């Protein structure tokens with residue numbers, strides 16, 4: 211059962227609109243094919259009421275209404291009235307699964323609580339509403355008031371209900387305890403369908419879910435991206451992968467290939483960012499970064515595990531940066547359909563490592579620009595060096611530049627102002643050349659771009675077209691800073707003329 215739309219929405223700062231809930235409900239049931247969804251708590255708001263109504267209208271057209279659930283309260287039938295008006299057919303009745311909560315929150319005795327629950331269940335039956343019962347704080351109940359929990363379950367075993375829902379409300383269970391508690395319960399009540407509802411406060415929710423299944427739980431409550439109150443709920447994608455790979459004897463209907471798409475959509479709807487290292491759905495989890503890993507994959511996919519990205523509608527990537535070796539570059543070149551010889555690959559690798567050292571992030575889309583820049587620099591012998599420069603830009607003052615150029619073994623320093631930093635740089639450079647009775651080509655075009663689609667902050671390419679007498683030619687510079695990339699393109703020009 212996916213509870214992204216109810217418990218997932220209890221993530222701090224998250225709220226779905228009615229139309230987002232409807233879109234999600236359709237996607238979860240029809241495309242991802244979870245068996246059931248819990249979409250709201252009853253009585254919360256007018257907006258929630260409308261949203262439940264919309265989903266139920268759609269679900270009943272498809273005969274899905276028994277797969278759509280609403281959390282309700284022991285409130286003398288107020289939640290049930292709300293549900294009936296909305297068209298909802300399955301209530302997940304929130305009751306107290308620990309004596310501590312019952313005594314201190316509801317301030318009631320067990321018999322009183324059971325009696326009220328029996329009344330709600332009976333009323334629901336008369337309204338044609340199916341009841342499941344949540345034992346809130348059940349995990350602490352098992353630890354601290356097991357007699358209460360078993361008395362409660364004895365009572366529930368006499369009731370006309372469909373399922374009993376066992377939440378580790380505060381995410382306090384260990385895998386051992388989960389297995390132990392659930393197997394005791396499943397053995398004692400073999401006829402009841404139990405769901406386990408895990409929370410992730412100790413980052414143990416997936417391990418706990420695994421033990422719950424092994425111990426005989428029949429259903430699980432999960433959320434997309436592990437959203438939920440505090441540290442969240444057991445994450446759907448991880449649990450699906452764990453069940454498929456480690457417990458294949460238990461059948462689930464969820465479509466692995468849709469997990470990533472749904473995860474992205476929920477993230478877009480909620481603004482809840484998926485951590486890059488979140489298993490299955492995080493941006494980085496199918497990216498090899500180390501050169502040795504890329505090399506092993508080139509040889510015999512040596513660094514693959516069973517979590518093949520294609521299962522989840524994703525692709526393996528090979529990162530480019532400080533820890534890249536030539537194998538990473540080759541993998542990216544293959545994907546771009548480019549071929550370089552060994553020497554060229556070495557040079558491109560060296561440039562990428564140099565960029566990585568500057569903490570710059572390089573993506574596959576940057577690669578053609580880096581290649582062209584590195585290979586472009588090969589055709590000439592550098593004899594003019596722009597050794598140092600200062601560029602200033604201040605409000606109310608003209609930009610100015612001081613530049614020092616090593617020219618035929620001699621260092622010459624000049625400064626000048628201009629309309630912009632690069633213009634000032636060119637003016638200072640002209641002064642250097644005039645002092646040697648030489649002139650510079652005219653600048654006829656200046657184009658700046660970042661590699662399209664790269665989403666990286668690493669690189670900016672400047673291509674400058676020059677006119678030297680009849681001759682027109684272009685040079686290119688690549689750097690993370692726009693002006694510096696233009697200066698690099700200019701330095702190339704100085705070595706060509």
Ligand SMILES: CC(=O)SCCNC(=O)CCNC(=O)[C@H](O)C(C)(C)COP(=O)(O)OP(=O)(O)OC[C@H]1O[C@@H](n2cnc3c(N)ncnc32)[C@H](O)[C@@H]1OP(=O)(O)O
Pocket residue numbers: 217251252253254255281282283284285304305306315316346377379
């Ligand atoms: C498993 C879980 O995650 S539980 C989460 C359940 N969902 C939610 O709480 C989200 C939606 N909740 C809400 O919108 C509101 O809390 C409402 C509408 C349910 C109630 O709102 P309010 O009347 O303003 O009360 P408040 O928010 O302070 O809730 C506390 C009341 O609920 C009572 N309560 C707690 N658990 C239950 C329960 N299982 N059944 C009935 N009442 C309960 C408390 O005893 C308290 O009642 P009191 O004011 O008479 O002492």
